[in-house]
Amino acid sequence: MTAVAAQAPTFDCRADFADELALLARADERIVAVCNDSVGSSNLVKFREEFPTRLVNVGIAEQDMVGVAAGLANAGFVPFVSAATPFLTGRALEQIKADIAYTYRHVVLCGQSPGMAYGELGPTHHGIEDLSWMRAIPGLEIIVPADPAETRSAVRWAAASGRPTYIRVPRFKVPAVTPDGTPFDAGQATCLADGTDVTLIAVGTMVSRALEAAELLGRQGVSARVLNMTFVEPLDVTSVVAAARETTAIVTAEEGLLSGGLGAAVAKAVAEHHPVPVRMLGVPTFAPTGSASFLLDHFGLNAEGIAAAAREALGRA
Known part of the structure; x- marks a missing residue:
């Protein structure tokens, strides 16, 4: 970790998720919350106190939770479904497919504590498959x-979009990386650092670590571009192809399975439009038990690991 990063304050984005949701609910009576006995872990205690008739707690019944949300959307409400990532996306995958996406309902699915944020609880509680699914x-x-x-921009955008949406809500604390005034548009990446040798494309908890990696690479004479790929779907193919054309190699970093996630989406775009070496960082298999910080380091999902992957990718160019 760089000295700058070590001094930067970090934040639990669940608080911002809950605050923004309550702010929107005060202005729009259509907004409701649906959860699976996860009021506390979703930071929805204050929401329940302020809007007791607009929070539906179905208990530990994730398939019912998504089905209830689809019904509420059909009745004109804007439901935010909030649950731990592995249970929302794993147990209710059929309902997400059939009741939300296929019927194109305006439901916002909020995967809380994604990736390996529940570290010590082990693989049953790790939400690493969600992006692939x-x-x-x-x-x-x-x-x-x-x-x-x-996180706040995502909640606002999803509430107004009219589209079925999945949002990852980080539990692992992260520093602020978004410059003031940055637009938030579907399918639009944000360039946080420019570079000419290699491009680092990251999401979520990996974005701040990619910025740290760019600092490390800079001290080693390697110019690294950093793209925050906020929307995994739709992917900003234009920025990916520009990176492939304007730099020599690409590294992707995500706190999730390597198969089918961000790296796979980027690799597909690169292969179809402008092939260059792509090195994908993520989780290759079920993770062991340990703290979230330990697990990220274990899989090389840190500044040093990202920088090493960039040097490797440049060596293949």
Whole structure:
């Protein structure tokens, strides 16, 4: 970790998710929350106190939870479904496909504590498959905020979009990385650092670590571009292809399975439009038990690991 990053304050984005949702609910009576006995872990205690008739707690019944949300959307409400990522996306995958995406209902699915944020609870509680599963479903927008500002923007955008949307809400604390005034548009990446040698494309918890990696590479004479790919679906293919044309290699970093996630989406775009070496960083298999910080380091999902992958990719160019 760089000295700058070590001094930067970090934030639990669940608080920003809950605050923004309550703010929108005060202005729009259509907004409701649906959860699976996860009021506390979703930071919805204050929402329940302020809007007791607009929070539906179905208990530990994720398939029912998504079905109830689809019914509410059909009745004109804008439901935000909030649950731990592995249970929302794993247990209710059929309902997400059939009741939300296929019927194109305006439901916002909020995967809380994604990736390996529940570290010590082990693989049953790790939410590393969600990006792969959600990308396989047509018509579903997929947003992975990198910090508090993007989390709030994602909630606002999803509430107004009219589209079925999946948002990853980080539990692992992250620093603020989004510059003031950054627009938030579907399918639009944000360039956080420019570079000419290699491009680092990251999402969520990996964005701040990609910026740290760019600093490390800079001290080693390597110029690194950093793209925050907030929307995994629709992917900003234009920015990916520009990176392939304007730099020598690409590294992707995500706190999720390597098969089918961000890296797979980027590799497809590169292969179809302008092939260059692509090195994908993520989780290759079920993760062991340990703290979230330990697990990220274990899989090389840190500044040093990203920088090493960039040097490797440049060596293949």
